[in-house]
Amino acid sequence: MATEAMTDTNDTPEPSYEGITRIVLPPGKDITQEMAAAASAEVKLAATAGGRPLLLIISGVHSITREARTVYGEATVSTAIAVVGESPVDRVIGNFLLGGAAPSCPNQFFSSEAEGLAWLEGYRNDQ
Amino acid sequence: MTSDPRLPKLVDWIVAVARGELRHEMTPSSARDDVDAVITGLNLLVEELDTVYQQFEDRVEQRTAELHEAHLQMQKMAMTDPLTGLSNRVALVAELDKALASHAAGAENAPALLLLDLDSFKNVNDSLGHDAGDLVLKVVADRLRNAVRATDFVARLGGDEFAILVPDATLGVAQGVANRILDALNKHIELEDLKIWARASIGLRVADKDQSSVSLLQDADTAMYAAKDKGRSRVSVFEPVMLYARQVRNQTASELREAIATDQLDLHYQPVVDLRNGHIQGVEALVRWNHPTRGLIMPDSFVPVAEEIGAIVDLDRWVMTAALRQLQDWKTRFDMDEAFQLRINVSSMDLQQLDLVDFVRSALKDSGIPPRNVVLEITETALITGGDVESYSLLSLQKLGVCIEIDDFGTGYSSISYLRKLPVNMVKVDRTLVAELADDAQQNSFVAAILQLIRAAGLDAVFEGIETSEQAAQLRDMGCIGGQGYFFSRPLPLEAIEGLLRESAVLPLATEPALGS
Numbered sequence: 001m002a003t004e005a006m007t008d009t010n011d012t013p014e015p016s017y018e019g020i021t022r023i024v025l026p027p028g029k030d031i032t033q034e035m036a037a038a039a040s041a042e043v044k045l046a047a048t049a050g051g052r053p054l055l056l057i058i059s060g061v062h063s064i065t066r067e068a069r070t071v072y073g074e075a076t077v078s079t080a081i082a083v084v085g086e087s088p089v090d091r092v093i094g095n096f097l098l099g100g101a102a103p104s105c106p107n108q109f110f111s112s113e114a115e116g117l118a119w120l121e122g123y124r125n126d127q
Numbered sequence: 128m129t130s131d132p133r134l135p136k137l138v139d140w141i142v143a144v145a146r147g148e149l150r151h152e153m154t155p156s157s158a159r160d161d162v163d164a165v166i167t168g169l170n171l172l173v174e175e176l177d178t179v180y181q182q183f184e185d186r187v188e189q190r191t192a193e194l195h196e197a198h199l200q201m202q203k204m205a206m207t208d209p210l211t212g213l214s215n216r217v218a219l220v221a222e223l224d225k226a227l228a229s230h231a232a233g234a235e236n237a238p239a240l241l242l243l244d245l246d247s248f249k250n251v252n253d254s255l256g257h258d259a260g261d262l263v264l265k266v267v268a269d270r271l272r273n274a275v276r277a278t279d280f281v282a283r284l285g286g287d288e289f290a291i292l293v294p295d296a297t298l299g300v301a302q303g304v305a306n307r308i309l310d311a312l313n314k315h316i317e318l319e320d321l322k323i324w325a326r327a328s329i330g331l332r333v334a335d336k337d338q339s340s341v342s343l344l345q346d347a348d349t350a351m352y353a354a355k356d357k358g359r360s361r362v363s364v365f366e367p368v369m370l371y372a373r374q375v376r377n378q379t380a381s382e383l384r385e386a387i388a389t390d391q392l393d394l395h396y397q398p399v400v401d402l403r404n405g406h407i408q409g410v411e412a413l414v415r416w417n418h419p420t421r422g423l424i425m426p427d428s429f430v431p432v433a434e435e436i437g438a439i440v441d442l443d444r445w446v447m448t449a450a451l452r453q454l455q456d457w458k459t460r461f462d463m464d465e466a467f468q469l470r471i472n473v474s475s476m477d478l479q480q481l482d483l484v485d486f487v488r489s490a491l492k493d494s495g496i497p498p499r500n501v502v503l504e505i506t507e508t509a510l511i512t513g514g515d516v517e518s519y520s521l522l523s524l525q526k527l528g529v530c531i532e533i534d535d536f537g538t539g540y541s542s543i544s545y546l547r548k549l550p551v552n553m554v555k556v557d558r559t560l561v562a563e564l565a566d567d568a569q570q571n572s573f574v575a576a577i578l579q580l581i582r583a584a585g586l587d588a589v590f591e592g593i594e595t596s597e598q599a600a601q602l603r604d605m606g607c608i609g610g611q612g613y614f615f616s617r618p619l620p621l622e623a624i625e626g627l628l629r630e631s632a633v634l635p636l637a638t639e640p641a642l643g644s
Contacts, residue, residue, distance in 0.1 A: 087163075
């Protein structure tokens with residue numbers, strides 16, 4: 001599983017990830033409870049200065065287990081979560097993720113990272 | 128447009144899912160297109176359904192187990208006495224039926240039933256409270272469990288009534304069990320600073336062939352009442368003649384209330400005598416029942432019944448009213464001594480009535496009798512085991528100015544310290560202490576010591592049960608002033624006592640043959 005603080009793309013205007021935690025779940029993998037817990041630990045680590053918005057990329061993951069979904073529902077340090085997946089399959093999996101016991105912060109599925117980022121803008125911690 | 132090859136497979140899968148085969152899965156392709164999205168969604172739905180079904184099944188299984196457990200628990204509760212954990216009446220009858228059926232089917236020995244009722248248990252509940260009563264019942268239950276054999280069946284029928292089924296018994300075996308139980312109950316029970324004896328009367332009935340459980344229970348109950356009548360802490364084996372005695376008792380119970388209401392009761396009076404000169408100090412009013420068909424019935428035969436059916440308070444009050452009215456009458460007709468004392472017995476149950484004091488007050492007022500002429504005799508046990516109401520009654524009665532006397536002193540708890548603590552003025556020493564006087568020097572000094580103790584507590588003493596001139600002389604020599612007993616006079620009907628009062632007689636009368644025989 002990869003965690004990237006920033007992803008640079010050369011030909012598009014550089015989106016600002018300032019103050020946002022970006023987690024990419026590994027494509028082609030079944031996301032288990034352990035993997036979800038590891039991701040959650042990273043989110044917490046990044047949020048030492050206080051709550052931050054989270055951009056969760058699930059594009060290409062094979063599946064998410066019910067137990068992993070529970071870990072997502074227990075998220076506490078994010079101020080808002082944008083779940084991003086590009087394909088129709090991602091959309092199904094993403095909404096499965098949101099369909100469990102959802103975390104208490106606002107969370108929504110987006111089919112592009114730019115849309116997700118734009119939505120998270122409103123929840124960015126200005127400090 | 129070429130048809131997607133995944134679609135027929137997808138349809139087959141959906142058909143299988145519709146049939147209920149939830150585990151069949153398709154894997155989405157790497158295209159992750161719309162069809163893959165349907166496959167992924169269906170996988171998730173199937174999984175979800177499977178989980179829900181599994182949870183349902185688990186829950187049904189768990190609930191079924193809980194229901195089963197609850198059912199067993201209820202069955203057990205329905206057969207168990209919650210206080211003692213013993214079997215209850217329902218369970219006993221079921222066991223009885225089983226044992227009787229086995230005997231009817233040819234088992235060699237018949238089952239026997241012991242029915243056990245604690246003696247004076249009501250006193251514990253009334254005077255020490257129901258918590259104390261419950262504690263006593265639990266201890267008794269434990270003792271019964273330990274006293275019987277493994278094959279015997281112990282049940283609590285309710286209140287202070289227990290039963291023990293001895294299956295496959297002979298009379299000897301059943302009596303053995305009964306005696307072990309009496310032994311076990313012979314040890315005291317410590318209740319805070321009090322020692323309680325929860326002794327029992329036991330009725331024993333070995334079943335006849337083809338006898339029903341109902342009839343067996345009735346017979347054992349009859350035998351138990353016979354045991355109680357004979358004096359407590361006994362075993363009585365059922366005999367058919369007991370049925371008659373029981374019938375009489377039931378008859379007595381049903382007629383007694385009416386007897387009180389319709390003045391079938393009568394008072395006899397036994398003089399209390401000044402031992403120094405034989406003058407009559409006062410009389411004790413003693414109730415009799417003039418039964419229309421059975422003739423004169425003595426109190427032993429109906430006072431216990433009155434206690435049992437809750438008529439004792441009415442009985443007590445009838446006696447009090449009638450006796451005070453009588454004394455009022457005597458005062459107008461005879462030259463009565465100012466200090467003449469009318470003694471009236473008050474039961475422990477009456478002492479517990481909140482309105483006793485008011486009743487006494489208005490009875491005194493109505494009769495115009497000064498309170499100092501009235502002595503209320505209360506048994507030692509009632510005085511000592513009494514609670515708040517009893518203390519209130521005693522203190523208020525004393526304030527009214529009536530004398531309170533401990534009756535039957537020496538038969539109950541006999542703690543000397545109570546003599547000082549209780550609000551009483553007089554002590555009537557029980558006849559058992561007088562009975563051995565004169566024969567036994569040690570007994571004489573014992574009685575003398577008791578008299579001194581009573582005096583040291585600032586109380587007056589009267590000795591009852593004086594049957595011989597020797598006893599009277601002994602007591603007089605010890606300095607005792609008041610005495611009562613057959614030596615001086617039996618309880619007398621109205622006419623006879625009036626004869627004595629009219630003549631200011633000195634007792635014993637010279638004409639009366641030496642009594643006490």
